[in-house]
Amino acid sequence: MKPVRLIFAPLVALAIAGTHSANADGASAPAVPSTRHVFEIPQSIGNGEGREVSVLLDARHLKLATVVLRDGSILPSHRAKVPATILVLAGDGVLHVGGEVVPLSRGTLVALAANEEHDVEPRPGGDMILLVHYLRAAGGEPN
Numbered sequence: 001m002k003p004v005r006l007i008f009a010p011l012v013a014l015a016i017a018g019t020h021s022a023n024a025d026g027a028s029a030p031a032v033p034s035t036r037h038v039f040e041i042p043q044s045i046g047n048g049e050g051r052e053v054s055v056l057l058d059a060r061h062l063k064l065a066t067v068v069l070r071d072g073s074i075l076p077s078h079r080a081k082v083p084a085t086i087l088v089l090a091g092d093g094v095l096h097v098g099g100e101v102v103p104l105s106r107g108t109l110v111a112l113a114a115n116e117e118h119d120v121e122p123r124p125g126g127d128m129i130l131l132v133h134y135l136r137a138a139g140g141e142p143n
Helices: none
Strands: 005-007 020-022 028-030 051-058 062-069 075-078 084-091 093-097 100-104 108-112 118-122 128-135
Touching: 062 118, 093 108, 100 108, 118 128
Parallel strands: 005 108
Antiparallel strands: 020 028, 051 062, 062 128, 075 118, 084 108, 084 128, 093 100, 093 118
């Protein structure tokens, strides 16, 4: 297994509190505050649209999403309002950020500053699975 590579900035300690979850019909419902949450992360590309974004958690302090890129579909240039990390779970390609081209492969972890314009491009015709953490203000002291 390849070690995780950190690029750009150190990771921030994460705090999760006052979260919301979706019930069976997809409606948002308050969840009992907890220090643990269990998520099913895609392990294979599967069938579907070229680009598929699934929000796993949308809490006050943290948003988690998976992004599946199929058949060379790109994650177009955009900015996140808060610091974010991108973890490559499957596939390989490149990240364009700050005039740099950063190679991505399984296990690569990239930390981005707020408002840093970036895009992700799988290798031509390739697939990728990304786990994205949006790091909202935790409101507490750093560990």
